[in-house]
Amino acid sequence: MIGWNKAVQQAVDLRHWFHRHPELTWQETNTADKIRQCLDAWQIDWKTCATHGCVATLAPNAKGCHLGLRADMDALPILEKTSVEYCSTDLGKMHACGHDGHMAALLGTAYWLKQHESELSGPVSLIFQPAEEGGHGAKAMIEDGALEGVDSIFGWHNWPALPFGIAVCPDGPVMSGNGTFHVDITGQGGHASQPEAARDPVLAAAAITLNLQQIVSRRLPPQAAAVVSVTSLIADGNPTIIPETVRLEGGIRISDPRWREQINESIVQICEDTAKTYGVEAQVEIRPRYDATVNHLAEAQYYRDALKAELGEGFDRTDLLLPIMASEDFSYYLQKVPGAFALIGMSERQGEDFGYPCHSPNYQFNDRLVERVMKVFVRLVGLNLPKA
Missing domain, CATH: 3.30.70.360 (Alpha-Beta Plaits)
Incomplete structure (x- = not known):
């Protein structure tokens, strides 16, 4: 069993692989293959959902609340202008919204939770969803059974307009x-x-x-x-x-x-x-296109408790006006089961800024966010924080 730090590094390495190999909405063939290869290597059961998506399940026979955690998969038709060493190898396509980071954080969580599967009090569904960028992928996932047995669901989006260490998860609407x-x-x-x-x-x-x-x-x-x-x-x-x-x-x-x-x-x-x-x-x-992403009250409070435990007191002190006017197809999930969605900040003023907005050709995802989100996910499923 490898340590937490190595698990995080493995997730970051996967993030860079996804960034090099972006695929557009409903074209996520290689992305799906990479996710499924990882799940197979880690002996995590999964099923295909909505063609390119998949749902992996841990502790399926546990008696407690069945939680769902979701990551989106698709990239955008944007010519990348960053100078990162893992820059997109497919000109005109780019992970300019951080879905590569979303997948990496969920895969890192999946790997860690598999090693502690016997400690889970309830089942956990890890939902890898294609076609968030206008393709109604969440709707297709639901129609194909992604929420079967799920009692509550949680998702997130990196948000460059918020500083690293700040997050928002309001009661009610979070995105429009x-x-x-x-x-x-x-x-x-x-x-x-x-x-x-x-x-x-x-x-x-x-x-x-x-x-x-x-x-x-x-x-x-x-x-x-x-x-x-x-x-x-x-x-x-x-x-x-x-x-x-x-x-x-x-x-x-x-x-x-x-x-x-x-x-x-x-x-x-x-x-x-x-x-x-x-x-x-x-x-x-x-x-x-999409309806507003509206958090459920109890689940939003539960999510805020996990964010506070990880990010500290005052994690939500921001002048960001909510709901933001961007949209998310996570709204489909929240219309079916209780849950909550958070925006988690990533910009920094030391070194690289990570402040370019989503959908910018200069956008960069902050790798430090991968571990933070993995720890929040671990808290959400009720496990103690891992030791490095």
């Missing part, structure tokens, strides 16, 4: 829900010198963009945390041509599920009515 909207505006093209002979979709698109900004400021109460952003306006014209069509795209963020329907209805109404005033037509498509 999201969605996207796509608006095709059709008018009548023509010569730029004769706008009166055309029905200009560019002008209508500009007006729609401005009007959509009034949803949050004028149609929702001030207490509602929400965002409606137009992020793309595509008009295939040129300096002398008024185009036939324009496409608008944008994103929605909501802190509470109750605002989704009102925002969606407002988007459709504003787009269609504004289009009519400009003599054009608007076809609106709204694609809901």
